[in-house]
Amino acid sequence: MSTAVTLPGPTATARSRTHPQLVLDVGAVERNVRTIRRVAGTALLAVVKADGFGCGAEATARAALAAGATGLGTATLDEAVRLRRAGFAGRVLSWLHPVDADWETALRLRIDLGVSSVDHLRAVALAARRTGSTARVHLHVDTGMARDGAPVREWRRLVREAAAALDAVETVGVMGHLPCADDPGHASNADGARLFLGAVAAARAAGLRPSLRSLAATEAALRLPGTAFDLVRVGGGLHGIGPGLEAAATLTAPVVLTRSVRRGTPVGYGHDGVAEADTVLATLPVGYADGLPRGLHPDAAVQLAGRRCRVVGRVSMDQVVVDAGPHGVRPGEVATVFGPGRGGAPTTADWARWAGTVERDVLTAIGPRVERAEVRS
Numbered sequence: 001m002s003t004a005v006t007l008p009g010p011t012a013t014a015r016s017r018t019h020p021q022l023v024l025d026v027g028a029v030e031r032n033v034r035t036i037r038r039v040a041g042t043a044l045l046a047v048v049k050a051d052g053f054g055c056g057a058e059a060t061a062r063a064a065l066a067a068g069a070t071g072l073g074t075a076t077l078d079e080a081v082r083l084r085r086a087g088f089a090g091r092v093l094s095w096l097h098p099v100d101a102d103w104e105t106a107l108r109l110r111i112d113l114g115v116s117s118v119d120h121l122r123a124v125a126l127a128a129r130r131t132g133s134t135a136r137v138h139l140h141v142d143t144g145m146a147r148d149g150a151p152v153r154e155w156r157r158l159v160r161e162a163a164a165a166l167d168a169v170e171t172v173g174v175m176g177h178l179p180c181a182d183d184p185g186h187a188s189n190a191d192g193a194r195l196f197l198g199a200v201a202a203a204r205a206a207g208l209r210p211s212l213r214s215l216a217a218t219e220a221a222l223r224l225p226g227t228a229f230d231l232v233r234v235g236g237g238l239h240g241i242g243p244g245l246e247a248a249a250t251l252t253a254p255v256v257l258t259r260s261v262r263r264g265t266p267v268g269y270g271h272d273g274v275a276e277a278d279t280v281l282a283t284l285p286v287g288y289a290d291g292l293p294r295g296l297h298p299d300a301a302v303q304l305a306g307r308r309c310r311v312v313g314r315v316s317m318d319q320v321v322v323d324a325g326p327h328g329v330r331p332g333e334v335a336t337v338f339g340p341g342r343g344g345a346p347t348t349a350d351w352a353r354w355a356g357t358v359e360r361d362v363l364t365a366i367g368p369r370v371e372r373a374e375v376r377s
């Protein structure tokens with residue numbers, strides 16, 4: 001499904017007049033990496049999980065590395081393996097694993113492993129001894145998420161276990177993750193940072209030498225000075241999610257059909273929406289199967305021929321209807337569903353508000369039927 005074409009200009013790509021496209025501006029990714037590195041003042045790991053937040057893991061990774069990222073991060077081992085097999089030779093870290101993950105493949109491919117429990121550490125050490133390799137691990141401490149990361153009460157046992165496995169396991173890093181970094185004044189930020197430093201100290205006291213202390217993701221890297229330590233792990237920020245960054249993704253969809261309707265004409269399933277005036281309705285070939293949120297605020301709109309055109313009626317599985325206004329649009333006109341917001345076009349922040357969700361959800365929801373493309377601005 002995915003194709004990558006590189007063309008000049010921020011949105012115009014060869015097939016955008018006939019196909020919905022999620023277009024990644026790799027120039028924007030590069031600028032975002034530089035911006036975050038400047039603010040954080042540390043090395044940056046580019047997190048390209050969930051296919052690079054839906055925009056293409058490889059394209060995002062290439063751009064981030066070109067702009068100075070020192071490695072790549074993923075949630076799952078499969079995602080990390082795919083990057084390695086695609087030829088990314090530098091540091092690749094994954095951190096969300098079942099205890100019986102395919103550790104041997106991970107070690108053979110020299111993938112750094114986030115480790116959140118004693119059981120995981122033992123399994124990794126066993127695989128390393130079996131294959132005669134040394135695992136590079138980042139011990140992950142829970143700094144307030146109660147999700148992944150070892151609970152603090154298990155931390156001492158975990159670092160002792162790692163210290164006892166020096167023949168097979170090199171602890172290159174300690175990682176944590178802050179739950180409320182988008183709210184800089186939240187008390188859990190200081191608590192999490194304190195806890196993190198305590199965890200690093202305990203690791204050192206156990207004889208470990210972690211050189212990569214990594215606590216901050218995008219929001220902390222930008223808003224919480226003092227949490228960047230040695231490495232920030234940046235996902236959403238690559239695509240412009242975060243303060244002071246530039247949106248890198250644009251979702252476009254061509255008009256496939258138009259019709260003139262009278263005021264009051266009901267539209268779509270359940271007749272939830274009606275035309276508010278005599279107008280022209282335009283049909284776009286993207287729907288909830290493509291990740292367009294189905295529950296939307298009435299303000300939800302796309303940009304068409306330089307104007308905001310509201311969504312009318314329910315989003316269908318494959319299509320959505322927008323009000324193109326009394327003068328209508330030419331067939332083949334390309335709607336911007338979301339993008340950097342140039343010319344008043346909606347952004348992922350708008351869609352997140354209209355759908356009652358977050359920008360990461362809007363972006364990662366975009367499905368495989370939507371063609372991927374690359375541009376550089």
Ligand SMILES: *Cc1c(COP(=O)(O)O)cnc(C)c1O
Pocket residue numbers: 047049075095177216217218219233234235236237
């Ligand atoms: C997703 C994720 C990141 C990147 O998060 P952003 O806030 O999008 O930068 C970093 N660390 C962990 C553990 C994650 O799960």
